[in-house]
Amino acid sequence: MTDEEVLAEFRSCDALLEGHFKLSSGRHSGHYLQCARVLMNAERAGNLARALAQKIPREIRNKVDVVISPAMGGLIIGHEMGRALGKDAMFLERPEGTFHLRRGFAIEPGARVLMVEDVVTTGLSSREAIEAVGREGGEVIAEVALVDRSAGEVDLGVPFFPLIDISFPSYAEDEVPDELAAIPVTKPGSRS
Numbered sequence: 001m002t003d004e005e006v007l008a009e010f011r012s013c014d015a016l017l018e019g020h021f022k023l024s025s026g027r028h029s030g031h032y033l034q035c036a037r038v039l040m041n042a043e044r045a046g047n048l049a050r051a052l053a054q055k056i057p058r059e060i061r062n063k064v065d066v067v068i069s070p071a072m073g074g075l076i077i078g079h080e081m082g083r084a085l086g087k088d089a090m091f092l093e094r095p096e097g098t099f100h101l102r103r104g105f106a107i108e109p110g111a112r113v114l115m116v117e118d119v120v121t122t123g124l125s126s127r128e129a130i131e132a133v134g135r136e137g138g139e140v141i142a143e144v145a146l147v148d149r150s151a152g153e154v155d156l157g158v159p160f161f162p163l164i165d166i167s168f169p170s171y172a173e174d175e176v177p178d179e180l181a182a183i184p185v186t187k188p189g190s191r192s
């Protein structure tokens with residue numbers, strides 16, 4: 001899929017939002033990609049996951065033992081990636097603030113993990129999720145995401161293959177432009 005085709009999918013289901021958003025990192029932005037709306041259609045979610053799987057070089061794809069994603073945003077795309085690769089898909093949660101496996105999920109010692117995210121902006125959530133896999137005994141060999149909002153700038157410490165690169169501006173709390181500050185802010189994500 002080309003970048004334009006992927007963005008057309010987002011636009012077609014009103015998932016490319018404009019307004020004033022507080023992101024997971026605490027930064028502010030006039031744009032938000034609401035991946036849950038894109039993924040609410042199972043056929044579209046499957047198509048996107050298969051396109052994303054094609055972004056992973058074959059030599060890495062062939063090594064993946066299991067797929068893991070950080071809830072909530074990574075959950076559906078992680079599940080569909082598991083289907084695309086024919087691997088189990090588990091998810092990390094952070095009810096007390098730190099990602100870990102729950103619900104009886106466990107990783108074989110040394111298992112090679114593909115991390116799957118919906119969006120990467122600063123990469124903070126991804127790095128926390130990658131660390132969590134290490135604590136659980138696995139090794140993240142690569143990450144994929146539907147969207148890289150850092151436009152290729154982020155360093156996750158593992159090879160990273162997004163479906164699309166986008167660079168929407170984001171601002172620290174004390175640098176929000178007046179035009180943006182004038183719009184009531186919403187915080188769509190679930191990090192507290």
Ligand SMILES: O=P(O)(O)OC[C@H]1O[C@H](OP(=O)(O)OP(=O)(O)O)[C@H](O)[C@@H]1O
Pocket residue numbers: 023024025070071072073074117118119120121122123124125126188189190191
């Ligand atoms: O690269 P970052 O700056 O960390 O931002 C990206 C993260 O933010 C969103 O999750 P969020 O924490 O909003 O929670 P959710 O997945 O539960 O919606 C998104 O799903 C990524 O996990």
Ligand SMILES: O=C(O)c1cc(=O)[nH]c(=O)[nH]1
Pocket residue numbers: 022023024025031032033034035073118119120121122149189
């Ligand atoms: O950085 C984020 O929290 C974020 C940005 C975005 O565009 N979409 C999203 O789901 N999360």
Ligand SMILES: [Mg+2]
Pocket residue numbers: 070071072073074125
């Ligand atoms: Mg998330």
